[in-house]
Amino acid sequence: MKTWFVELVPPGWQWVMETIWAVVIAVIVIAIALLSVAIFNWLERKIAGRTQDRLGPHRVGGRFGWLQSPADGIKLLCKEDLVPTEADPILFRLAPYLGLTAAFTVFFVVPFADGWAAQQVNSAAFMALAILGMDVFGTVLAGLSSGSKYSLLGGMRAAAQMVSYEVPLGMCVVIPVMCFGTMDLNVIGEAQSGWFWHWGIFANPFMFVTFFVFLVCATAGCNRAPFDMAEAESELVAGFMTEYSGFRWAAFFMGEYTSMVVICGLGSILFLGGWNGPIPWTEWVWLSEHVHPALGWIGNCCGAIGFLAKIYILIAIMMWARWSLPRLRVDQVMTMCLKYCFPITAAMFLGAMLWMAAFPG
Amino acid sequence: MAQELKTIELPIHTDEMMINMGPQHPSTHGVLRLVLRTDGEVVVDMDPVMGYLHRCAEKIGETVSPHQFVPYTDRLDYLSAMNMNLGFSLAVEKLCGVEVSERTRHIRVMVCELNRIASHLIAAGCYGLDLGSFTPLMYCIREREKILNLFEAVCGARMTCSYIMPGGIRYGDLPDGWVERCEQFVEEFLAVVPDLHHALTSNEILVRRGANIGVLSPEMAVAYGCTGPVLRGSGVAWDLRRHGEPIYTKMYDDYRFEIAASVGGSYPKDHVYPAIPPHAVLGDSWHRFYVRMIEAFQSALIIQQGLQKYKKSEPVISEPMKIITKIPEGDAYVETEAPKGQMGFYVVGDGTNILKRSRIRSSSFCNLSVFREISKGCMIGDIPSILGSIDIVLGEVDR
Numbered sequence: 101m102k103t104w105f106v107e108l109v110p111p112g113w114q115w116v117m118e119t120i121w122a123v124v125i126a127v128i129v130i131a132i133a134l135l136s137v138a139i140f141n142w143l144e145r146k147i148a149g150r151t152q153d154r155l156g157p158h159r160v161g162g163r164f165g166w167l168q169s170p171a172d173g174i175k176l177l178c179k180e181d182l183v184p185t186e187a188d189p190i191l192f193r194l195a196p197y198l199g200l201t202a203a204f205t206v207f208f209v210v211p212f213a214d215g216w217a218a219q220q221v222n223s224a225a226f227m228a229l230a231i232l233g234m235d236v237f238g239t240v241l242a243g244l245s246s247g248s249k250y251s252l253l254g255g256m257r258a259a260a261q262m263v264s265y266e267v268p269l270g271m272c273v274v275i276p277v278m279c280f281g282t283m284d285l286n287v288i289g290e291a292q293s294g295w296f297w298h299w300g301i302f303a304n305p306f307m308f309v310t311f312f313v314f315l316v317c318a319t320a321g322c323n324r325a326p327f328d329m330a331e332a333e334s335e336l337v338a339g340f341m342t343e344y345s346g347f348r349w350a351a352f353f354m355g356e357y358t359s360m361v362v363i364c365g366l367g368s369i370l371f372l373g374g375w376n377g378p379i380p381w382t383e384w385v386w387l388s389e390h391v392h393p394a395l396g397w398i399g400n401c402c403g404a405i406g407f408l409a410k411i412y413i414l415i416a417i418m419m420w421a422r423w424s425l426p427r428l429r430v431d432q433v434m435t436m437c438l439k440y441c442f443p444i445t446a447a448m449f450l451g452a453m454l455w456m457a458a459f460p461g
Numbered sequence: 462m463a464q465e466l467k468t469i470e471l472p473i474h475t476d477e478m479m480i481n482m483g484p485q486h487p488s489t490h491g492v493l494r495l496v497l498r499t500d501g502e503v504v505v506d507m508d509p510v511m512g513y514l515h516r517c518a519e520k521i522g523e524t525v526s527p528h529q530f531v532p533y534t535d536r537l538d539y540l541s542a543m544n545m546n547l548g549f550s551l552a553v554e555k556l557c558g559v560e561v562s563e564r565t566r567h568i569r570v571m572v573c574e575l576n577r578i579a580s581h582l583i584a585a586g587c588y589g590l591d592l593g594s595f596t597p598l599m600y601c602i603r604e605r606e607k608i609l610n611l612f613e614a615v616c617g618a619r620m621t622c623s624y625i626m627p628g629g630i631r632y633g634d635l636p637d638g639w640v641e642r643c644e645q646f647v648e649e650f651l652a653v654v655p656d657l658h659h660a661l662t663s664n665e666i667l668v669r670r671g672a673n674i675g676v677l678s679p680e681m682a683v684a685y686g687c688t689g690p691v692l693r694g695s696g697v698a699w700d701l702r703r704h705g706e707p708i709y710t711k712m713y714d715d716y717r718f719e720i721a722a723s724v725g726g727s728y729p730k731d732h733v734y735p736a737i738p739p740h741a742v743l744g745d746s747w748h749r750f751y752v753r754m755i756e757a758f759q760s761a762l763i764i765q766q767g768l769q770k771y772k773k774s775e776p777v778i779s780e781p782m783k784i785i786t787k788i789p790e791g792d793a794y795v796e797t798e799a800p801k802g803q804m805g806f807y808v809v810g811d812g813t814n815i816l817k818r819s820r821i822r823s824s825s826f827c828n829l830s831v832f833r834e835i836s837k838g839c840m841i842g843d844i845p846s847i848l849g850s851i852d853i854v855l856g857e858v859d860r
Contacts, residue, residue: 152596335842335845430502
């Protein structure tokens with residue numbers, strides 16, 4: 101489709117069409133991300149409600165209270181936008197968007213279905229990790245620039261925690277990359293097509309363990325409870341975002357949810373077969389590119405829905421954990437990372453290597 | 462094992478930082494202000510500042526009649542208004558030499574124990590909340606709502622009851638159907654307790670956050686005048702319902718219950734409570750929390766006994782004293798076992814219907830005084846854990 105679009109104009113002008121195409125894709129991807137944030141905002145409240153034996157939002161209107169998210173958005177936009185006098189005016193304003201941008205940018209390399217990535221990169225797994233690593237800058241800058249001691253402590257915690265968890269998280273990504281022999285997420289997704297036992301998680305016992313470590317590290321990497329040290333409302337009021345209000349606060353909120361979506365998307369491509377359903381039904385009903393491009397497109401749509409469903413399930417698990425578990429203390433979080441997650445992933449790495457040497461192919 | 466969990470080794474010291482926690486802070490349980498001196502994440506020193514909720518309660522007691530002062534006692538420990546009413550009423554009754562009828566006594570025991578459960582539910586839920594676990598609080602609040610409904614049925618108010626008055630109780634006998642509703646509540650509550658234990662007491666993260674944190678030795682607890690679950694959490698089996706003044710202990714004479722304290726390393730064995738985790742040390746946050754959970758359970762059993770005794774008793778209800786009742790000359794001091802500790806009321810009469818002196822010994826105030834001592838060297842994240850386990854109510858601290 102892209103080729104067709106680009107070739108509408110003479111060769112010398114194709115860069116214009118390339119740019120237009122990129123902008124269109126960017127808008128679509130950001131729209132998906134923002135829509136997801138709105139849905140997850142509602143979902144989180146509903147899951148919290150049901151966990152706590154209450155109904156969750158239902159007074160604002162809409163079926164199942166779905167208008168809660170728009171209402172929240174309007175409320176946040178109407179709020180007074182405060183910048184404390186003690187704060188560094190430029191960094192304070194910049195910080196929320198750094199995290200948000202990092203989270204959005206990762207979307208461009210995540211394939212939603214076979215070949216449906218905004219930008220196909222042959223080192224997509226590496227790039228996703230690299231950009232996700234930028235996430236911490238927003239948090240740390242917010243902590244430093246707010247001119248509040250709570251924010252400073254929150255920023256310090258975030259720096260220690262998020263950077264530490266990058267290491268086991270990186271290891272968790274390296275293991276599937278090694279098993280599939282590529283860093284291209286699209287190729288990794290294709291390699292898991294067919295029945296669900298072709299999924300990465302069932303490739304070998306080490307991958308199975310790695311998935312759960314990945315889930316823990318992803319939760320910690322996104323600063324989600326029970327690892328939400330940087331926020332820790334009972335200790336630091338709201339941690340690094342204590343001084344934020346209105347839209348900047350909303351930007352942090354969107355950044356957090358977007359990075360959750362992205363990291364769960366990464367997890368579902370690496371371990372849960374990406375867009376491949378548990379049973380290869382699209383093959384059975386000839387929804388394949390080999391039969392007709394249009395049928396392949398419909399098959400891809402189904403794949404993308406399946407992919408989003410996996411993301412939703414993973415995020416629902418993260419929300420479930422958040423509303424069930426107490427928060428760890430800051431040293432316990434670090435202990436968990438350095439004493440448990442990292443050695444386990446290292447052992448799994450070694451194990452997966454030996455497994456591949458023992459059972460090649 | 463226990464020692465190595467306590468603090469992390471920090472050979473590098475950073476600049477000390479003063480952090481002002483409160484009076485507006487999510488986990489200071491009201492308007493307590495804590496001035497922390499921190500070295501990185503470690504609290505080097507801490508100073509609790511109070512007085513933000515001072516309402517001259519004691520002085521007000523010297524300007525109105527005891528009858529009119531009862532609503533002010535509601536607002537001391539507003540989470541256990543019945544127990545506050547009882548403490549003051551007993552002090553005035555002791556001064557005036559008034560005895561209440563058998564049935565009134567059983568009603569008093571029942572509502573006070575109900576309020577003890579309500580207070581401990583809030584304490585347990587907020588302890589979880591302070592440690593980042595929001596969900597158990599909602600389950601605690603749900604049970605507490607049922608108790609408040611029962612209170613609403615007896616006196617029309619849910620929190621600030623003013624039900625127990627000097628001389629008796631208001632509004633005569635219990636309303637129709639109350640006994641059945643109360644029986645039903647106790648049954649439901651006893652069924653919910655295992656869930657709360659599952660979500661809080663034996664939750665691994667919560668255990669790790671509370672075990673060996675803020676250890677209070679029995680000697681220090683006694684020296685600082687700590688009472689209630691804070692004292693019993695340190696392994697001192699002292700409960701005024703058994704060890705108090707005759708006017709108070711005879712209320713509970715014919716009731717069977719165990720003092721929820723670890724004596725000789727073991728808690729009461731009348732029921733199967735969750736096992737004590739290996740890292741917990743006697744006197745730490747976890748033990749204080751555990752004592753409350755056991756006490757709430759014991760209170761439910763006391764209510765069951767009270768309902769039986771109530772049914773058998775003569776239907777005679779003691780009426781409260783009138784506003785114009787003259788208080789004899791002399792003084793009286795009674796301490797009662799409120800949910801948060803020993804609540805003492807000192808009253809002096811001068812022959813008029815208004816007290817000459819009224820003074821209040823607050824349990825939360827004394828329990829809070831030990832906070833600084835036991836929180837030195839802990840981490841910032843442990844401050845809510847220790848404060849939550851001490852369980853203060855600022856209305857009572859500041860009076």
